[in-house]
Amino acid sequence: MSAPGSLRFSTQAIAITAEQEDIQASGERAILIEAAAGTAKTTSLALRICEVLARGATPRRMLALTFTPTACLALRRALQLVAGDSLPHKQVRVETFDSYAASVLRQMEAPADGDDSFTPARLLHSAEQARPYVWAAVDAVADNPQERHAEDLSLPSHGAESYVGEFLRRTQSIKGRLLLELNPPEQGSDSPDYANDELGLDYSLLRVLRAYEHLRLESGYEQPNFRMPLDATYDLARLLRSDSIGGPEELPLGQFDGIFVDEMHDCNEAMFTLLKALLIQPKVYFCAVGDRDQVIHQHFGADARFMSRALDAELGRKLQRLPLSLSFRYGPALAGWMAKLAGKPIAAQKLRQTELLAIACEGAGQPKTAAAVVGALQRWRGEQRKDDVYSDCAVLLRRESQSVLLENALHAQGIAYQCMGFGSYLRRPEVLFVRTVYAIASGRLDTLGGADTRRLIPDALFEMTQTPVLKADDPDYQSAEAFLREARAAAADSEQVVAKIFNQHILDWAPAQVRQRLQNALQTVQAGGDFAAFLAALDMARFGRDVFVEKERRDELRRHMQGLLAASLDYAGVLDFFKSLQAQDEAQAQRVAGRAEGKVRSNKSRPTITLASAAHVKGLEFEHVLLPYLAQGVFPDVEAEAAGEKNLFYVAATRARSRLTLLVNAERPSPFVPPALIARLST
């Protein structure tokens, strides 16, 4: 491009700064911007994309890559903000690395004309779906007569509780780092020494991983049996590293004139391998932005090395490094605190102010955190004096399960909320399951929820009870999916269908010990037992162990049950609570129907608060951010790696524009909260 001062693209939306102009107009082909949160990295990347477009680039030959769908959303919003309808920016491909990799692999996997035997890779979305493959891999290792180090193997006994979750978690990082591909042993020479010394891995884990990958890729990279999220990135990176291809040109990677990366700090070795292949043509424009203090995906192998000086050598390009010095999002007080936390200079626009409030919770005479959150939101609403204020508020959580009591409190006050990055606990399968069984046991089908909730119930019933969806020889349905599709639609239409599925299908075909517990629970209610007795008869902890493979997920189930019990105390009983949820469903359905018929003037939905895990809002911002449960041991989480926790807190706090409210456990405050704020704690 040409020298600064000769911009082809200009925006009316913001007055761009000299630093932004330098980025937009730079004559260099490869640029890297490392700057703090809120300093306009994404906006400046959007300006650069628009400048390249304004100079005549074909939008479809521009590819912008990120790690998460939220980061894609943030970049799309920034493009829309700066360009509006003045450029065809919607045709620019904005994708996650994984969806881009999947699209390349799909082209390679497409069947030859007339090949009827082709079955596309099964896409797995949860650890539960991967469970049979993991155990098959363990069996394959145990039964391998050619194993040369059998005495060094320590394999889990079949069904061992935490094995599958732990295996999948650890292998994500091995794959993200391409650990096996970067340190390949001689063919067939896996050994305990190689595993320990070269890879830093346990030998048994290495052997099971090899067996699992063999199951996944039996017929070669081109025809995998199944893929988990991020496996597409891994498979494509592995292919690019292998000797089986002469070079990246042999793969259908696409022809691009511009490659742009937002949140470069999330890059891992597998993503970097793709990036390098895309940048093989020296003429391709490249611009990447990131902030190494926002690395929160270490468990996928994210590596700040890809932001460092070493990147030039690794890419074989001289990168121009350009600064962005001031936060546009938050003011000097928050910038000062974040600078101390991150240990680097962070400055902010002087005119911008972000109010820092700290509220004491959970101690004697202090409110519970959930009540304090509701109070802080209501106060904000009172101060703003306009209707739509809640849509710009976000409550950011260290972990999703913290939503339970907050959801109860918001629901009780009639404050609408939306969950981002996770589903409301009230729609999780275990909650829908107990709600359904309790409604049936009590003869109160009217508490099952509106059509949208009832549509989810058949899947929840089958998943939780591990009941086969089809009898092997059922002539009416071609597949379990076809049956479920029909069941969902019928359940949405009528609550009687839900009862029928439960009585005629689940109670008949569930595994014997599940049927027994269901019968116990039904009898408990018929004998006058309350909701707590009903849950005890069901033995929900056992459902957790049988259904979910990750410890975290089982703990979550326990908290969800506690949440239901707590909510039931605020109402005359849990059925009243369920009934109130039903009323909310119906009100929402009416609003949607009213909008469809044009009866509601605004096309905005009812303003809702965003409830999100902090990790899911990276790249976004809100006028008012609330951070609850700031307690020692909770945030930072004692079991998590310290640097990742600090980065996560930095990400969460820097989402705020006008106000950041901290809900602090006054007796055990989080060490992230500075002493000056603790001294000013209010109730």
Ligand SMILES: Nc1ncnc2c1ncn2[C@@H]1O[C@H](COP(=O)(O)OP(=O)(O)OP(=O)(O)O)[C@@H](O)[C@H]1O
């Ligand atoms: N020149 C400008 N004038 C005013 N506001 C601006 C300008 N440039 C960007 N902004 C605004 O600053 C805010 C932060 O920008 P942006 O989201 O691009 O920051 P970021 O560095 O990508 O943040 P993060 O690291 O948190 O993802 C946004 O509201 C954006 O619209």
